[in-house]
Amino acid sequence: QCTPQEHRCFKGAPKCCGGFDCQCYTPIVNGVKEEPTCWCNEPNVIYEYAFKAQY
Secondary structure (H helix, E strand, O other): OOEOOOOEOOOOOOOEHHHOEEEEEOOEEOOEEOOOEEEEEOOOOOOOOOOOOOO
């Protein structure tokens, strides 16, 4: 049993499927850092904020 890609991962949860890493991010809401959330992501990819899309 494993946690699928792009799903939340946390202590005690099954390891990420397919060798994906459990990577954690700290949301910043109105300048205030919130509790980090962790997701199963590609091991060699780190997501960096780019810009807010104007659609």
